[in-house]
Amino acid sequence: MGYKGLKKVDIIFDCANCEPLEVLKKALAMTPDQIIEQIISSGLRGRGGAGFPTGLKWKLAKAEKSDVKYVICNADEGEPGTFKDREILDVVPSKVLVGMAICAYAIGAKEGFVYLRNEYNFLLKDLNPLIEKFNKNIQNLGLDFTIKMFSGSGAYICGEESALFESMEGKRGEPRNKPPYPTKIGYNGKPTVINNVETLVYCTMIIRIGVEPFKKLGTSDSRGSKVFSISGDTTKAGIYELELGIGVDEFVKEFGNGDTKAVQIGGASGFCVPRKDFKNKIIGFEGVPTGGSMMIFNSSRSMYNVLKDYLEFFAEESCGQCTPCRVGTQQLLKGIEAIKRGEKPSSYLNQLLKLTETMKVASKCGLGQSVQNSFSSIVNNFREEMIY
Amino acid sequence: MSIINLTIDNKKVSIEKGQTILDAAKKVNVRIPTLCHHEDLCVAGNCRVCVVEVEGSKTLSASCAVPAEDGMVVKTNTPKVRNARKDIVALLVSEHNTQCTTCYRSMNCELQALSAEYNIDNNRYLSVLKPNIEIDRSSWSIEKDDSKCVRCQRCVRTCAELQHVNALTVSGKGKDMKISTFMDLPLNEAICTNCGQCVIHCPTGALTERRYFDRVWEAIGNEKKHVVINTAPSVRVAIGEMLGYPVGSRVTGKMVTSLKRLGVDSVLDTDFSADLTIVEEGYELLQRLRKALVENDTSIKLPMITSCSPGWVKFIEHIFPEHLGHLSTCKSPQQMFGALSKTYYAEKKGIDPKDIVSISIMPCAAKKFEANRPEMNDSGYRDIDAGLTTRELGHMINQAGLNFAELEDSEFDSIMGESTGAGAIFGATGGVMEAALRTAYELVTGRDVPFDNLNILPVRGMEGIKEAAIKLENCLPDWSFLEGVELKVAVAHGLINARKIMDQVAAGKSPYHFIEVMACPGGCIGGGGQPIPTNDEIRKKRAEAIYEEDMNMPVRKSHKNPEIIKIYKEFLKEPLGEVSHRLLHTSYKKRNHY
Numbered sequence: 004m005g006y007k008g009l010k011k012v013d014i015i016f017d018c019a020n021c022e023p024l025e026v027l028k029k030a031l032a033m034t035p036d037q038i039i040e041q042i043i044s045s046g047l048r049g050r051g052g053a054g055f056p057t058g059l060k061w062k063l064a065k066a067e068k069s070d071v072k073y074v075i076c077n078a079d080e081g082e083p084g085t086f087k088d089r090e091i092l093d094v095v096p097s098k099v100l101v102g103m104a105i106c107a108y109a110i111g112a113k114e115g116f117v118y119l120r121n122e123y124n125f126l127l128k129d130l131n132p133l134i135e136k137f138n139k140n141i142q143n144l145g146l147d148f149t150i151k152m153f154s155g156s157g158a159y160i161c162g163e164e165s166a167l168f169e170s171m172e173g174k175r176g177e178p179r180n181k182p183p184y185p186t187k188i189g190y191n192g193k194p195t196v197i198n199n200v201e202t203l204v205y206c207t208m209i210i211r212i213g214v215e216p217f218k219k220l221g222t223s224d225s226r227g228s229k230v231f232s233i234s235g236d237t238t239k240a241g242i243y244e245l246e247l248g249i250g251v252d253e254f255v256k257e258f259g260n261g262d263t264k265a266v267q268i269g270g271a272s273g274f275c276v277p278r279k280d281f282k283n284k285i286i287g288f289e290g291v292p293t294g295g296s297m298m299i300f301n302s303s304r305s306m307y308n309v310l311k312d313y314l315e316f317f318a319e320e321s322c323g324q325c326t327p328c329r330v331g332t333q334q335l336l337k338g339i340e341a342i343k344r345g346e347k348p349s350s351y352l353n354q355l356l357k358l359t360e361t362m363k364v365a366s367k368c369g370l371g372q373s374v375q376n377s378f379s380s381i382v383n384n385f386r387e388e389m390i391y
Numbered sequence: 392m393s394i395i396n397l398t399i400d401n402k403k404v405s406i407e408k409g410q411t412i413l414d415a416a417k418k419v420n421v422r423i424p425t426l427c428h429h430e431d432l433c434v435a436g437n438c439r440v441c442v443v444e445v446e447g448s449k450t451l452s453a454s455c456a457v458p459a460e461d462g463m464v465v466k467t468n469t470p471k472v473r474n475a476r477k478d479i480v481a482l483l484v485s486e487h488n489t490q491c492t493t494c495y496r497s498m499n500c501e502l503q504a505l506s507a508e509y510n511i512d513n514n515r516y517l518s519v520l521k522p523n524i525e526i527d528r529s530s531w532s533i534e535k536d537d538s539k540c541v542r543c544q545r546c547v548r549t550c551a552e553l554q555h556v557n558a559l560t561v562s563g564k565g566k567d568m569k570i571s572t573f574m575d576l577p578l579n580e581a582i583c584t585n586c587g588q589c590v591i592h593c594p595t596g597a598l599t600e601r602r603y604f605d606r607v608w609e610a611i612g613n614e615k616k617h618v619v620i621n622t623a624p625s626v627r628v629a630i631g632e633m634l635g636y637p638v639g640s641r642v643t644g645k646m647v648t649s650l651k652r653l654g655v656d657s658v659l660d661t662d663f664s665a666d667l668t669i670v671e672e673g674y675e676l677l678q679r680l681r682k683a684l685v686e687n688d689t690s691i692k693l694p695m696i697t698s699c700s701p702g703w704v705k706f707i708e709h710i711f712p713e714h715l716g717h718l719s720t721c722k723s724p725q726q727m728f729g730a731l732s733k734t735y736y737a738e739k740k741g742i743d744p745k746d747i748v749s750i751s752i753m754p755c756a757a758k759k760f761e762a763n764r765p766e767m768n769d770s771g772y773r774d775i776d777a778g779l780t781t782r783e784l785g786h787m788i789n790q791a792g793l794n795f796a797e798l799e800d801s802e803f804d805s806i807m808g809e810s811t812g813a814g815a816i817f818g819a820t821g822g823v824m825e826a827a828l829r830t831a832y833e834l835v836t837g838r839d840v841p842f843d844n845l846n847i848l849p850v851r852g853m854e855g856i857k858e859a860a861i862k863l864e865n866c867l868p869d870w871s872f873l874e875g876v877e878l879k880v881a882v883a884h885g886l887i888n889a890r891k892i893m894d895q896v897a898a899g900k901s902p903y904h905f906i907e908v909m910a911c912p913g914g915c916i917g918g919g920g921q922p923i924p925t926n927d928e929i930r931k932k933r934a935e936a937i938y939e940e941d942m943n944m945p946v947r948k949s950h951k952n953p954e955i956i957k958i959y960k961e962f963l964k965e966p967l968g969e970v971s972h973r974l975l976h977t978s979y980k981k982r983n984h985y
Contacts, residue, residue, distance in 0.1 A: 158564060175561055180436040180456040323561075323568025324437040327475075329542065330482035333519045333566050341517060354515070361478035364451045364471065365439045372450065 006285055007248040009257050012220060012228035014208050015201065015244050016094055023097040024140055026211045027104050031144060033210075035065060035109040042109075042206055045214045046226030051077060051162075051199035052269060052294030053369065057206065060196055063186035064110040067194035072112035074103045074148075075171075075190060075197040078119045079155050079162035082270035083316060084296030087230040088200040090242050092119075092126055095204065100137045100150060102203025105210060106196055107148040115150045116190075118167055121157045159320035163368050164189075164197045166322065177322045178368035201230055201295070222248035225287030235267075235299035236260050251291070252281040255299070262301040265384070270296035271313040272373040275306070277384040306385035311339060313377050321370060328371025331362040335378060339389055349390045352382055397463035404459075412454035412465055413441060423467055424476065424508065426483075426501055427543035428455040429592055430926045431912070433552055438543050439479050440505065443467045451475055477509045485516040487595075488524075488538035494596040499923055501594035502541055519566070529577035531763045532585035532601060532756040537569055540597035546570060546589035553912055555887035556706065558583040570597075573985050582709050582985060584886065586702035586910040587756025587780075587919015600756045600920060603777040604787050610748040610776070611654040617742050620650055621661040621728045621807075622752040625818030625915035626781045628936035629754065632922040632929075633785030634795040639932030641940055644800020649788050650752075651801065660803045661751065662810030664728035665817040665826070667958070668699060669949035671975055672721045672823075673831040674966035676905055677870070685872045692716035694881075694896065694903040697823050699723040701761035702910030702919070704979065706886050711893050712981035720976040724817065725751045725758055726767055729774030730974040731807065735962045739806055748776045752784045754818070754918030757910065769974050780920030809954040812845075812940070812947030819934040820884035820914035821850035821857060824907040828861065828880070829948045835863055835870040845947055851938070853913060853931065855888040856881060858903075880905045885912040 030038055043058030064072060076099060080088040092099060103115045117134075119126065130152060138149050153171055155161055161170045165179035168190045189195025198206075205227065209217050217227045225247035234240050237258045245254075255263045265277045268291045276284050276291060284290050300309065314336035323329045338355045341347040359375035366372045382389055392407045399412070402419040411434070416423050427438035436456030443454045446464035451472065454465075466472065484506055491497045520538060527535040547570060550559040558581045562571035572581035590598045610616045631640035650658040676695050682688040698704055698719045707718060722730070728751065733744035751758060755778070761767065762775035779787075788795055803809070813829055816822030825847040832840040840847060840861070849859040858881050863873045881903045883892045889908045895901040911918045913930035916937060946952060963970045 160564070180434065180453065182458065317565070319565045319567075321565040321568075323542065323564045323566070324435075324544070326437070326439050326479050326482050326542075329565065329568060330486050330519060334482065334485065334516050337517045337519060347517075357474075358478060358516075361475045364449075365442050365475045365479060366450075367436060367439065367453070 006250050007222065007246055009249050009253040010246040012244045012246055014212070014217070014228055015091060015204050015230050018095065021098075021211060023101040023207065024144070026207050027101045027141065027146075028144065030105045030210045031108060031146060035111070038105060038109045038210065039065060041209060041214050045209045045217050047202065047205050047209060047217070048225070048288060049199055050201035050205065050229060050294065052082065052272070052292065054288050054292055057198065057202055060186060060198070061106060061109050064194045064196045067187060069194050071114075071191070071193045072110055073190045073193055073195040074106045074110070074112045074115035075167070075195055076103055076115070076117040076200055076203055077162065077164065077167060077197050078117055078123065078200050079167060080120055080123070080200070081159040081162045082272065082294055082296050083313070084234050084267070084270045084298045085232045085294055087232045087242050087295045089123055089126070091200050091204060091230065092123070092130065096130055096133055097137065098204045098207045099200055100134065102198070102207040103150060104141050104146060104148055105206055106198065106203070108146055110194070110196055112196070113147050113149070115148060116153045116171065117150065118153045118155055118171065121155045124154055127152065127154070158322070160322045160370060163370060166368070167197065168195070177324050180367065199294075220246045222285070222287055222289065224289040230295055231293070231297050232295045233258055233297045233299070236263065236301035236304070237299045247287040248285050250282065251276050251284045251286060254286060254297070255281055258297070259299055260301060263299055264302045264304065265300045265306065267296070267298040267300065267309070267377065269293035269376070270298070271316050271377055272370070274376050275380040275384060306381050306388045307339070307343065310378065310381045310389070311336065314339070317370070317374055325367040325371060327362040327366045328374070331358055331366075331371065332374060334358060335374070342390060352386065352389060356382060395459060395461040397459050397461065397465065399465045400467055406459055410459055412443060412445070412452065412457050412459050412463070415459045416454060416465070416467060421467055423454050424505055425455055426505065426541065426594055427545060429545050431553060431592065432545060432548040435544055435548065438483070438541065440476060442472060442475050442479070444469050444472050477511070480505050480509045481511050481515045483541050484511050484513060486519045487541065488520055488536070489513060494539065495599045495602065496596035500596060527578050528601065529579040530583065530585065530601065530760070531579070532759040533578055533583065533587060533590060534599050534601050535578055536597055536599070539595045540570055541595055542568060542570065543594060544570070545592045545594065546598055549588045549592040553588055553885050553887060554584070554586060554910070555890050556582060556584055559589060582983065584702040584705045584709070584910060585757035585760040586886065588911060590756055590919050591921060591923050591925045600780050600782070601759055602783055603759070603779055604783045606777050607750055607779065607787070610750070615746055616748045617656045617746050618654075618748045618750060619657040619659055619732050619736065620655045620750045620752060621659045621664065621725070621732075622646065622650070623661040623725070623754055623818065623915060624665065624815045624940070625754040625918065625921070625933065625937065626752050626784065628818065628916065628933045628940065629781050629921050630785055633782065634788060638929050639936045641936050642795075643940070644802070645795055645798045647803055648798040648801045649793050649795060652793055652798070653787060653791050657804045659728070659807045660810045660814070661724050661728055662814030662817070663807045663952065663954060664724040664731070665814035666811055666949035666952040666955050667727055667975070668721055668724050669813060669823070669826045669830050670955060670966050671971060672697065672719050673827055673834060673950075675719055675721060676827070676831060677834065678967065680904065681872060694901050694906045695719055696906045696908055699817070699823060700757070700908060700910045701755070702757035703886065703889055703908045705757065705760065705982070706889060706910065707893065708979055708982040709984060710890070711897060714893065714896055715979045715981070717896060718979055720978065722975055722977045723761060725753060725778065726761060726774055726977070727975050728807065729762070729767065730770045733770035733772050733774065734974060735958060736807055744770060744772055749774065751775055751778045752781065753778050754781050754915045754921045756780065756919035758920070766977060781922060782920060785922065806954060809952060810944070811949055811952045812942065812944035813949040814952070815940040815944060816937055818915045819851070819937045820909050821852070821882045821907065822914060822937070824850045824880055824882050824905070826949055827905070830950045832861060832863070833948065834950070835866050835873055837867050850880070850882045853927065855885060856883045856891060878905070879903045880907070882907045884909040884914050886910050
């Protein structure tokens with residue numbers, strides 16, 4: 004494991020010498036295959052949380068034979084503790100749009116959408132005119148591509164890519180069965196690349212600065228840097244771009260308030276790292292992956308309350324279609340409450356841990372599959388707090 | 392189509408690309424349990440009961456939803472699979488009202504069967520059943536009990552895909568997700584057509600028909616009451632399924648005997664009133680053609696569309712209210728029977744109609760609503776006092792302790808018990824059309840319909856929309872205006888197909904003169920009141936039985952039914968006459984469009 008010290012990076016928000024349209028011109032001078040090759044060799048993995056290799060996603064979409072393809076920017080940022088996409092769209096929106104245009108050119112899409120979380124609609128007053136202008140600019144560059152805004156419909160689950168398509172198609176936001184994957188059958192049944200806001204900016208920046216400066220950051224499995232949303236018991240709450248692969252202890256040293264008991268990495272669907280593991284865990288795909296959410300808890304916090312909070316969130320935000328997730332989330336919540344009240348023996352926690360295993364292997368989408376992450380990492384590390 | 396090869400539980404399978412793992416497993420007789428899956432419906436993959444292990448995949452795969460792939464290695468019975476399935480069924484049970492002892496679907500419930508199969512411990516998980524769930528009994532036809540819902544969405548898919556009605560939808564998310572209607576309206580205010588397809592596709596007791604058998608028992612037990620029952624053509628080919636017979640068994644004689652043994656005073660035949668419907672409807676069609684073609688009366692609506700399926704009638708009232716003029720004004724056979732049972736029958740038998748209780752046994756949920764339509768009291772009384780489903784009759788036979796298989800055959804009572812093969816085939820899609828053509832063609836030309844053995848094959852079968860054309864030549868003098876006319880007809884079953892037909896009508900582009908529409912896939916043999924399960928294979932077998940019934944009848948044309956001839960002579964006088972208009976015809980009303 005490539006343990007790294009903490010290193011602040013400035014790629015995403017860096018605007019020096021970066022005229023986004025110039026980057027697009029540079030990309031258009033390359034062939035689509037060259038672009039995809041660069042993104043692949045950069046090692047960039049999706050920054051929404053799941054970490055699918057971005058270049059491969061583009062390559063798969065390019066290989067599909069279809070007159071109609073789509074590029075969708077997933078700006079339905081909903082993971083508890085994540086607020087970096089909002090900042091990116093607020094501060095460097097042009098870089099996001101350029102990323103979409105580069106992708107469109109690479110895969111052969113003519114239409115793109117930004118699926119914006121409903122709560123972020125206040126961004127529209129700036130984004131709408133910007134997109135209008137951008138669409139004209141790229142037409143002038145000879146690229147047949149148009150971006151439209153789509154205001155989301157308010158559910159956490161719509162951030163799941165296939166539920167997002169359903170939502171865009173005017174249906175109930177429920178995840179689809181996979182396969183087929185979006186690169187084959189996505190929005191409107193057409194090949195679609197759907198990337199997180201941050202991922203698209205990295206694509207823009209990889210084209211601008213080249214593969215090497217990006218690649219030399221991070222570790223072999225987690226190339227580059229990442230934007231983190233830092234919150235909780237910290238005096239430095241906010242948005243930071245850090246190199247991937249840093250040790251959790253380094254992170255806590257920088258951002259903790261001296262009494263950090265645990266860090267929840269990756270939001271409600273991520274992992275809880277307790278103090279005893281700070282030293283031997285790194286932040287990255289080979290360690291603890293994250294879509295950016297970093298919640299810091301100090302000793303005054305009840306991890307029971309933290310977990311209960313997450314479970315209430317899941318029981319509410321599950322779409323409700325599949326059994327393991329709909330009923331499982333309710334059982335976990337009711338179960339820890341019953342244990343706390345003494346109505347169930349503490350051994351019932353083991354039954355609940357087994358249940359999360361079923362949810363992990365049998366749920367239809369990532370929501371139900373990842374409930375185990377926070378549940379087992381909190382229960383196993385703070386078992387006493389669950390019971391007493 | 393390319394063929395792919397995979398392995399399921401060490402058995403090699405070859406299957407067409409595009410089929411699911413579940414399809415492949417069926418091919419090699421590996422049974423995988425399912426719940427949200429139904430042959431009639433699109434893939435949902437949401438109950439997760441059918442999960443299997445696919446080599447190389449970290450998670451389990453829902454076999455109903457994942458396409459089989461070349462070289463796949465599938466295991467359906469590993470510890471991982473068993474544990475997950477058991478957990479999933481236990482979770483479903485934990486949000487279920489487990490009062491199976493008082494459930495109408497007990498012993499015919501897919502969740503109950505799964506729970507038994509996996510030996511579920513009800514204490515494994517806490518109950519997350521919502522307290523105080525109210526049963527929606529607002530509808531005359533359908534009862535909705537959310538405490539028994541497993542959220543498989545079979546009903547929602549049925550309502551959308553088979554019927555294109557979308558009365559049932561999903562609302563809420565997570566723990567609050569439930570099956571609901573637009574704005575959470577009670578079923579009687581929703582756009583529900585009462586077809587009952589949701590009921591026969593529901594795996595549990597969440598959706599059932601409103602039961603009226605207690606009312607019937609009460610009438611039977613009341614010595615002052617004279618109970619007459621009419622049984623629809625498709626009941627006799629399906630009721631056996633509830634009583635130990637294989638699908639497609641014709642048990643007409645035993646059914647009649649069982650009803651007599653229940654204590655019914657007179658067991659009569661809906662096939663009789665089906666024959667009557669054909670005569671009235673046949674004349675109505677010819678009259679419309681005369682007015683349109685000879686008198687150039689532009690107020691006459693063509694094509695004329697059948698009105699014997701009450702689910703269909705309510706559908707058009709909701710969705711195409713501006714085109715109600717296309718509906719035949721003929722009442723359905725049930726309602727013709729009801730009106731006559733308290734007039735003609737009462738008169739002939741010398742019974743005061745107030746003492747007659749007229750019951751129908753129907754393959755249908757919508758017939759309950761139809762019987763309760765306020766205007767259906769032309770006899771001066773409620774024309775039909777209660778409409779029961781095939782399933783309710785099955786329950787009554789069991790409640791009476793009858794050993795159905797041991798019963799001797801017997802004949803329908805008289806009067807209004809005599810029927811023809813034409814009446815019998817009303818039960819299958821295309822049957823009304825075939826019966827109507829047998830009669831109308833002969834009325835117009837004096838000859839048999841030009842099809843081998845009267846079997847009008849183009850209108851039979853399970854294709855969603857069927858068409859036929861018959862050229863009318865050498866017409867009798869009365870009908871000379873039809874000389875050379877090619878009579879074009881169409882048959883649609885399943886409301887999604889009805890909508891296609893109606894879109895054409897609404898656009899003024901319908902090429903037909905006469906259209907038969909049945910709300911349910913397959914027609915009445917696949918009706919919402921039929922035994923559960925019902926699927927394509929079962930519908931086909933029931934339809935075959937119906938056509939056998941037809942072939943075995945001495946008379947196979949409605950207008951040749953001796954009792955029909957008699958009723959016109961003695962009571963109705965003439966088709967579309969004054970008495971007919973009063974008792975046998977009706978009107979329709981516009982309903983809400985949401």
